[in-house]
Structure formats: C-alpha cells, structure tokens
Amino acid sequence: MTFQELQPKVIEILSQNNFTRDEKLKNVCQLLSDTISYYDWVGFYFANHDTQTLHLGPYVGAETDHTVIPFGKGICGQVAVSNENFVVPDVSAQDNYIACSFTVKSEIVVPLFVNGVNIGQIDIDSHVPDPFTEADERFLEFVNQEIAKLF
Template sequence: MSFENLKPEVTQIIASENTSRDEKLLQICQLLQDNISYYNWVGFYFANHETKTLHLGPYVGAETDHTVIPFGKGICGQVAESNANFVVPDVAAQDNYIACSFTVKSEIVVPLFVKGQNIGQIDIDSHVIDPFTEADERFLEFVNEQVATLY
C-alpha cells in the first residue's frame, strides 16, 4: 500500500474514540509493519528530559532489550540530541549503533515534536539494506504530526 493510501488510515486511528493513546500508537505500528514490506520493527520511544533517557513505548516486531536508551547512544539517542531525522542505510557501517538483532540491516528514526519540543521518536528497523527514501521520511513526519495531536 502506498504512503498516500496509508495517510487516511493513520488519521482514522488517531481520531478513533474509546481507544487509549497507547492502543492508537500500537495500531499505527501494526498498520505500518503490515503494509510496508521493509518495515520489520516499528516502535515509539519517549524522552525523559530530566534523566536524559528514551523509554520504549508501543511497538511491533521482535522483542528488544533496549527499553531505556541514554541520549546520545545509538541512532535513537543521537536523534534525541540532534532533533533531526536519521537514516542509516547500513547499520554495519555505523559506529554509534546499538545492535538489536543480526537481522537488522538498516534503520530510520524520525523525531516527534509537540509544541516545538522533541518528546520522542518513531523508530523503524529493516531487514533490507538501504530501503529508506525521502518519501519514507516525509511519510513518517506526517505520522508523527498526527501522533503529536494526542499530546
């Protein structure tokens, strides 16, 4: 399914009543993983600015031990500090990478802003080398804009 076709589905999940925020986030993760072939792990991390750590929120995919990530550590931790998208075409070529699984070949992380503050991020791992394009970035920015309305 194309990104354009997924946008209304994301909007519909966000607008659904009688669904908790975490349930909505989980539904978004599932929607993305089910409909984009190279999205093999999809999850959200949320920032604790006092402790300078990220905390795992709803996700779909293989279990991870990385439930708390210090700012600056790994791709997610770097995005917490840079406030910028980070696309890693090949995780093996990345120095500051926290290995989750040998099956992960690439990663994209897009920060989640609420009222100008980076409160977290969407993190996607792929079992394919270099699948992410600018279209992925724009789509995930859209997803995060929708998610931001929940906060």
C-alpha cells in the same frame, strides 16, 4: 499500498475514541508493519528530559532489550540530541549503533515534536539494506505530526 493511501488510515486510527493513546500508537505500528514490506520493527521511544533517557513505548516486532536508551547513544539517542531525522542505510557501518538483532540491516528514526519540543521518536528497523527514501521520511513526519495531536 502507497504512503498517500496510508495517510487517511493513520488519521482514522488516531481519531478512534474507544482506544487509549498507547493502543492507538500500537495500532499505527501494526498498520505500518503490515503494509510496508520493509518495516520489520516499528516502535516509539519517548524522552525523559530530566534523566536524558528514551523509554520504549508501543511497538510491533521482535522483543527488544533496549527499553531505556541514554541520549546520544545509538541512532535513537542521537536523534534525541540532534532533533533531526536519521536514516541509516547500513547499520554495520555505524560506530554508535546499538545492535538489536543480526537481522537488522537498516534503520530510520524520525523525531516527534509537540509544541516545538522533541518528546520522542518513531523508530523503524528493516531487514533490507538501504530501503528508506525521502518519501519514507516525509511520510513518517506526517505520522508524527498526527500523533503529536494526541499530546
């Protein structure tokens, strides 16, 4: 399924009134994990600007010990500071990488903005080296723009 074909499915999930926001986010994670072969862990982290930490939100994939990440630490923490997408083709080449599992080979993190404020991010791990393209970035930006409407 192409990213273009996934867009209306994302909108459909997010527009369902009988689910909480977290349930909708988990359903989006499940959709992406199920339909994009190299999206092996899909989840959200949300920022607490007072404590300068990210907190794990809904996700699909292997359990993680990384439920709280300080701003600046790891790929997610760096995105909390930079406010920019971060594509990591090879996690073993990153000095500031927080290893989740030896099976993770690459990662993409795209910030989630609400009214110009970075409130969190979508984080995707892949067991495949270097699978993420600009198309992934644009699609995940679309996903986050739609999610932002829930806040």
